[in-house]
Amino acid sequence: MDETLLTVRQRLSQIISLRKNETDWFETDGDKMVYKGNPYYLNLAGEDEGIRKQLLPTVEELTFLEIESADPLFEKMHSPLPRMVHRYSNRVAILVTDRCSVHCRHCFRRSFTGTGHADLTMAECDRMIAYIKIHPEIQEVLLTGGDPLTLENVPLLDILSRFRSVRDNLIIRLATRIPAVLPLRIDFDLARELEKMSPLWIVMQFNHPSELTDESRTALRLLRQAGIPMVNQAVLLRGVNDNSDTLASLFQGLMAQGVKPYYLFQGDLARGTSHFRVPLRRGWQIMDELRQKVSGLALPTYAVDLPGGGGKIPLTRSLLLREDEKGYVFINTDKREYTYPREEV
Ligand code: SF4
Numbered sequence: 415m416d417e418t419l420l421t422v423r424q425r426l427s428q429i430i431s432l433r434k435n436e437t438d439w440f441e442t443d444g445d446k447m448v449y450k451g452n453p454y455y456l457n458l459a460g461e462d463e464g465i466r467k468q469l470l471p472t473v474e475e476l477t478f479l480e481i482e483s484a485d486p487l488f489e490k491m492h493s494p495l496p497r498m499v500h501r502y503s504n505r506v507a508i509l510v511t512d513r514c515s516v517h518c519r520h521c522f523r524r525s526f527t528g529t530g531h532a533d534l535t536m537a538e539c540d541r542m543i544a545y546i547k548i549h550p551e552i553q554e555v556l557l558t559g560g561d562p563l564t565l566e567n568v569p570l571l572d573i574l575s576r577f578r579s580v581r582d583n584l585i586i587r588l589a590t591r592i593p594a595v596l597p598l599r600i601d602f603d604l605a606r607e608l609e610k611m612s613p614l615w616i617v618m619q620f621n622h623p624s625e626l627t628d629e630s631r632t633a634l635r636l637l638r639q640a641g642i643p644m645v646n647q648a649v650l651l652r653g654v655n656d657n658s659d660t661l662a663s664l665f666q667g668l669m670a671q672g673v674k675p676y677y678l679f680q681g682d683l684a685r686g687t688s689h690f691r692v693p694l695r696r697g698w699q700i701m702d703e704l705r706q707k708v709s710g711l712a713l714p715t716y717a718v719d720l721p722g723g724g725g726k727i728p729l730t731r732s733l734l735l736r737e738d739e740k741g742y743v744f745i746n747t748d749k750r751e752y753t754y755p756r757e758e759v
Pocket residue numbers: 513514515516517518520521522523524527559560561590591
């Protein structure tokens with residue numbers, strides 16, 4: 415067994431009583447996304463099962479299915495430059511860092527997360543800016559990773575300012591899980607600096623109502639008072655939020671903080687995440703129930719990134735062509751057919 419993992423497991427055991435399927439993960443060799451947590455989120459995990467499942471690895475992660483992939487969205491195929499993904503003509507995603515405050519066990523970018531890549535350099539940043547300048551069709555830049563808010567303020571604001579200076583109407587989206595997993599990172603000064611980067615949207619990921627603590631509400635209030643628009647992209651996760659009461663509570667709670675629930679994502683086919691995926695049929699049922707429980711404004715779009723690089727589509731029945739022996743066949747915006755597996759449990 416890996417000595418480092420043994421030390422981490424021993425330290426964790428002093429804080430939280432580990433279960434067998436959790437200790438088994440530490441004791442089994444395999445292709446693993448490193449464990450990473452922080453005291454704030456670990457404390458929440460001790461109190462709530464939905465948080466615990468997102469934070470603590472279990473041996474189920476070491477089950478790899480044939481339908482799963484290390485790059486489920488085929489991002490490498492759409493990378494004109496290292497760390498840049500240009501999948502849709504009007505926007506690019508930039509992997510600013512591979513660092514996160516917490517390694518979410520459902521992460522679809524787990525083959526990049528926490529793998530020891532250096533942060534985006536200013537030279538790389540400038541090459542990306544040159545690319546954006548010769549592609550006027552690009553209207554939005556999504557800064558993602560990893561989590562860009564794990565950067566110190568100086569490099570973070572440097573990167574943001576460089577992209578901000580490309581064009582006044584270039585929209586910057588900053589994707590972060592920090593408000594949910596380490597909200598004390600967001601203070602008055604950071605919120606004021608981010609305000610200067612307008613038009614900037616913060617796209618966050620809250621998956622469970624227990625992530626909406628006093629600390630996270632304070633972080634969201636600071637961002638709201640700085641006038642920064644905020645939306646949430648939750649992931650539908652088995653054993654975490656796969657029922658309409660939990661999700662209704664999450665979405666109402668976000669709305670009360672000025673955060674619009676934007677997407678509810680069906681799980682991607684990332685390696686070792688089958689235990690988190692919810693069957694599509696159950697996802698549709700949850701959405702039907704949610705329509706009775708929350709207003710249209712609080713209802714996100716249920717969506718999926720189609721396996722095989724088909725891109726993002728809303729999971730509406732109008733895009734479902736048929737069911738066959740492999741699963742559900744959808745049509746994407748390029749009028750191509752892609753199958754999402756049935757995976758009933
Ligand atoms: S914060 Fe995002 S990139 Fe980081 S582990 Fe969680 S889901 Fe993955």
